[in-house]
Amino acid sequence: MPSGQPQFDGNERISVRHLCVDYHGVVAIHDASLHLDAGSICALVGMNGAGKSTLFKALMGFVRPTSGSIAINGLPLSQARRARAVAYVPQTESVDWNFPVNVHEVVMMGRYGAMNLLRIPRPLDREAVQEALERVDLWPLRHRQIGALSGGQRKRAFLARALAQGASVMLLDEPFNGVDIRTEKLMIELFEQFRREGRTLMISTHDLSHVTGFCDQVVLINKTVLAYGETASVFTRENLALTFGGLGLEAAAAAAIDPDPQQAP
Amino acid sequence: MTTLLTWLVEPLQQEFMVRALLVSMLVSCVCGLLSCYMTLKGWALMGDAVSHAVMPGVVIAYALNLPFAVGAFVFGVGSVALIGYIKQMTRIKEDTVIGLVFTGFFALGLTLISKVRSSIDLSHILFGNVLGISSSDILQTVLISLLVLTVLVVLRKDLLLFCFDPAHARSIGLHTGVLHYLLLSMLSLAAVAGLQTVGIILVVAMLVTPGATAYLLTDRFDRMVWLSILSAVLSSVAGIYWSYWMDASTAGCIVLVQTLLFLLCFLLAPRHGLLAQRRRSPRASRFPSA
Numbered sequence: 001m002p003s004g005q006p007q008f009d010g011n012e013r014i015s016v017r018h019l020c021v022d023y024h025g026v027v028a029i030h031d032a033s034l035h036l037d038a039g040s041i042c043a044l045v046g047m048n049g050a051g052k053s054t055l056f057k058a059l060m061g062f063v064r065p066t067s068g069s070i071a072i073n074g075l076p077l078s079q080a081r082r083a084r085a086v087a088y089v090p091q092t093e094s095v096d097w098n099f100p101v102n103v104h105e106v107v108m109m110g111r112y113g114a115m116n117l118l119r120i121p122r123p124l125d126r127e128a129v130q131e132a133l134e135r136v137d138l139w140p141l142r143h144r145q146i147g148a149l150s151g152g153q154r155k156r157a158f159l160a161r162a163l164a165q166g167a168s169v170m171l172l173d174e175p176f177n178g179v180d181i182r183t184e185k186l187m188i189e190l191f192e193q194f195r196r197e198g199r200t201l202m203i204s205t206h207d208l209s210h211v212t213g214f215c216d217q218v219v220l221i222n223k224t225v226l227a228y229g230e231t232a233s234v235f236t237r238e239n240l241a242l243t244f245g246g247l248g249l250e251a252a253a254a255a256a257i258d259p260d261p262q263q264a265p
Numbered sequence: 266m267t268t269l270l271t272w273l274v275e276p277l278q279q280e281f282m283v284r285a286l287l288v289s290m291l292v293s294c295v296c297g298l299l300s301c302y303m304t305l306k307g308w309a310l311m312g313d314a315v316s317h318a319v320m321p322g323v324v325i326a327y328a329l330n331l332p333f334a335v336g337a338f339v340f341g342v343g344s345v346a347l348i349g350y351i352k353q354m355t356r357i358k359e360d361t362v363i364g365l366v367f368t369g370f371f372a373l374g375l376t377l378i379s380k381v382r383s384s385i386d387l388s389h390i391l392f393g394n395v396l397g398i399s400s401s402d403i404l405q406t407v408l409i410s411l412l413v414l415t416v417l418v419v420l421r422k423d424l425l426l427f428c429f430d431p432a433h434a435r436s437i438g439l440h441t442g443v444l445h446y447l448l449l450s451m452l453s454l455a456a457v458a459g460l461q462t463v464g465i466i467l468v469v470a471m472l473v474t475p476g477a478t479a480y481l482l483t484d485r486f487d488r489m490v491w492l493s494i495l496s497a498v499l500s501s502v503a504g505i506y507w508s509y510w511m512d513a514s515t516a517g518c519i520v521l522v523q524t525l526l527f528l529l530c531f532l533l534a535p536r537h538g539l540l541a542q543r544r545r546s547p548r549a550s551r552f553p554s555a
Binding site: 060061062081082084086087088090095096099100101102105106109110112113117118119145147148161165 | 305419422423425426428429430432433434435436437438439480483484485486489
């Protein structure tokens with residue numbers, strides 16, 4: 001596979017089998033299994049401490065599973081990482097916006113894995129960065145220091161980095177936190193484009209209205225995967241009650257889902 | 266005009282002054298470059314810890330007639346490893362562990378120096394002795410400086426990414442663990458180079474102040490590096506001249522000039538200085554225009 005020319009073929013993007021992760025003897029995730037096909041947008045729903053970020057870390061290979069296995073595009077994690085298959089889009093709050101880098105430099109960071117030791121950009125890398133920046137409408141602002149961007153532009157800069165990386169799997173940590181309606185619409189449009197290209201997005205969120213809106217898959221998590229699959233069949237009162245405990249009904253009301261799961265969109 | 270020229274030229278007729286100036290300029294380049302990473306990574310306290318912790322290594326190396334850099338390196342990296350280990354194994358917070366470990370190492374160094382019979386002068390280690398630096402120390406300092414400069418220049422982009430977004434660095438296959446310890450190793454080595462000019466007590470200023478000064482002046486990393494190096498070199502040269510004419514502590518003068526430069530930028534920096542911020546409304550300074 002030529003570097004820089006990601007292929008989004010293959011059917012299986014994420015496959016997690018019987019995953020267990022614990023930190024110093026405290027169980028974070030127990031016997032979790034899930035499967036995501038190419039070209040889907042999947043909501044990862046769970047309470048704080050339910051293991052959302054642990055699952056993300058496991059998918060990026062940052063934590064060693066106690067048992068179980070993970071495959072990305074059918075490859076073991078170490079190979080998937082070398083192919084730069086997985087991109088992580090951080091929460092806005094966790095980024096140091098005062099850091100002395102501009103938009104172009106941040107997006108170029110998506111290409112580092114593909115470059116030589118000195119990380120001198122080749123024409124190929126420059127093209128990939130330009131293409132990514134144009135897709136998110138940030139090309140004219142490429143010389144701005146990242147802190148001088150508006151909230152929506154900041155989000156798009158990091159989406160551009162994931163694009164430039166050529167990732168077929170994108171993990172997005174609470175992407176809609178602190179985003180206005182207009183930006184949210186723009187982001188969802190982009191997500192739907194990514195899906196059409198055969199990428200698979202996993203979006204951690206606690207705003208359930210997004211789930212029925214544009215996510216075709218849902219993973220419900222509480223120390224393990226409670227349910228996963230098509231939104232319509234998974235996003236039921238019963239499952240939400242399992243996920244949120246006593247808060248399940250309020251959560252369901254917040255998402256305004258149909259009480260009868262069979263009729264859900 | 267002639268007095269200024271005399272003021273500048275006369276000290277250069279002394280060989281020790283020329284040597285001191287050249288060594289300090291080289292060390293300033295190394296520390297100036299490294300301090301950018303220290304500032305951005307928030308490792309000032311770590312720099313303080315490592316620079317103090319190298320002391321027993323320096324004493325032991327001198328006593329055994331080994332290059333002092335070897336001892337310093339072992340103890341510098343050792344202290345960092347120990348800090349990491351204690352932090353991981355207990356619930357004590359990191360800044361406490363850092364304070365605990367570096368004072369322990371420093372105390373060991375002090376005790377050793379008072380018991381081991383050697384030709385080292387405690388005050389030279391604590392406060393630097395750049396005016397009386399020996400030829401073998403110069404050679405070592407030059408070698409260390411070249412090594413650190415090479416590593417930092419070759420890996421500058423990886424290290425920058427590591428400082429900015431370690432999670433992304435790791436997810437695209439960079440070895441962040443290696444980068445972490447590499448940067449700490451460079452910190453240990455730069456601390457040894459720096460203590461030649463200003464001594465253990467003040468070397469953290471060399472590792473922090475130039476980067477912090479430059480960070481107030483620019484939003485671009487490459488400019489920050491050059492400004493940092495420039496301010497470090499300028500401070501060393503001005504400080505050495507000042508100490509020559511005032512017959513004052515060289516280390517004190519160098520770090521004082523650095524601090525004055527910082528204060529100047531703190532007041533007058535075009536965008537991030539105090540006056541520039543005052544000119545904008547407080548609200549505008551917190552939310553830069555989009």
